[in-house]
Amino acid sequence: MNSPLKLTGLTKSYGGTLVVDGLDLELAPGRCHGLLGPNGAGKTTTLRLALGLIGADAGTVELLGHILPEQGGQARARVGVVPQMDNLDPDFTVRENLLTYARYFGIAKREMAERIPTLLEFAGLAGKADAPIATLSGGMKRRLTLARALVNDPDLVILDEPTTGLDPQARHLIWQGLRRLMGQGKTLLLTTHFMEEAERLCDAISVMDHGRVIVQGSPRDLIGTHIEPHVVEIYGDGLAEWQACASRHCRRCEAAGETLFCYTEAPEQVVAELAAHPGLRYLHRPANLEDVFLKLTGRDLRD
Ligand SMILES: Nc1ncnc2c1ncn2[C@@H]1O[C@H](COP(=O)(O)OP(=O)(O)OP(=O)(O)O)[C@@H](O)[C@H]1O
Numbered sequence: 001m002n003s004p005l006k007l008t009g010l011t012k013s014y015g016g017t018l019v020v021d022g023l024d025l026e027l028a029p030g031r032c033h034g035l036l037g038p039n040g041a042g043k044t045t046t047l048r049l050a051l052g053l054i055g056a057d058a059g060t061v062e063l064l065g066h067i068l069p070e071q072g073g074q075a076r077a078r079v080g081v082v083p084q085m086d087n088l089d090p091d092f093t094v095r096e097n098l099l100t101y102a103r104y105f106g107i108a109k110r111e112m113a114e115r116i117p118t119l120l121e122f123a124g125l126a127g128k129a130d131a132p133i134a135t136l137s138g139g140m141k142r143r144l145t146l147a148r149a150l151v152n153d154p155d156l157v158i159l160d161e162p163t164t165g166l167d168p169q170a171r172h173l174i175w176q177g178l179r180r181l182m183g184q185g186k187t188l189l190l191t192t193h194f195m196e197e198a199e200r201l202c203d204a205i206s207v208m209d210h211g212r213v214i215v216q217g218s219p220r221d222l223i224g225t226h227i228e229p230h231v232v233e234i235y236g237d238g239l240a241e242w243q244a245c246a247s248r249h250c251r252r253c254e255a256a257g258e259t260l261f262c263y264t265e266a267p268e269q270v271v272a273e274l275a276a277h278p279g280l281r282y283l284h285r286p287a288n289l290e291d292v293f294l295k296l297t298g299r300d301l302r303d
């Protein structure tokens, strides 16, 4: 099967600044692909280029077998979109928002009326069909935007930070729903700042920085390739003195705020050494995608 989305040499500048810089990306059908990167890395711009909502300066976009921008309309008819910022119509109810959106796709009102309960259930909004948008909480609006993205039963769903602002219960509900979509053969392209979300949902991940993909692979491969298997997070009284000789015990150490992250193959040695320093507290855990992300993109704030 062909790739649902293929980006080649995609380039976009704003005011002389390269925001997307010769980016290549190819999605595998039926899989979830994660696009990670710090604030301002160019993720949302890449998604907007992929959808043909903005034009590229150079490069090509092939979306569901259609070449953009010429065949954008045909392609977008088979795509669901969750934008980074909710753009629901505040004057309408939940049901009216879904019906209005469905009209763009030429879906009959009667057909939609039948599907609305399923869509609302997906988003944990059963019973809210007649609620005005103004009465929904921020998280409920986010979930409605997710339900709206499925109105046209899309083959590809593009989700820009879908679970930002959701509570843990809602996030788990959405993860379950997204996995169900994959089970139906749909392809997902997702940006997120929640590394746990990326690790759980994504088959493949591209880490972006400064408009370029800097690494790509499965979450497990990225962790295995870029990070020592164990991390001991150390904080508390006497950290500065301990830090001075930490390189004896850890392969790699990184300080962030009041915490020292000690990356190692042999955590037992580090933990045994820490026993002699009762003022220090520590957390020993396996390395995760967040460690990879921070190593590759740095710990400094972006904007
Ligand atoms: N319409 C625009 N005009 C000018 N600059 C823009 C425009 N859209 C985006 N940018 C700039 O492009 C860069 C990338 O923005 P983008 O929104 O793609 O980042 P992002 O990776 O989605 O970040 P975040 O994680 O904060 O959502 C930023 O420096 C941003 O200021």
Ligand SMILES: [Mg+2]
Pocket (backbone or CB within 6 Å): 043, 044, 045, 084, 160
């Ligand atoms: Mg963004």
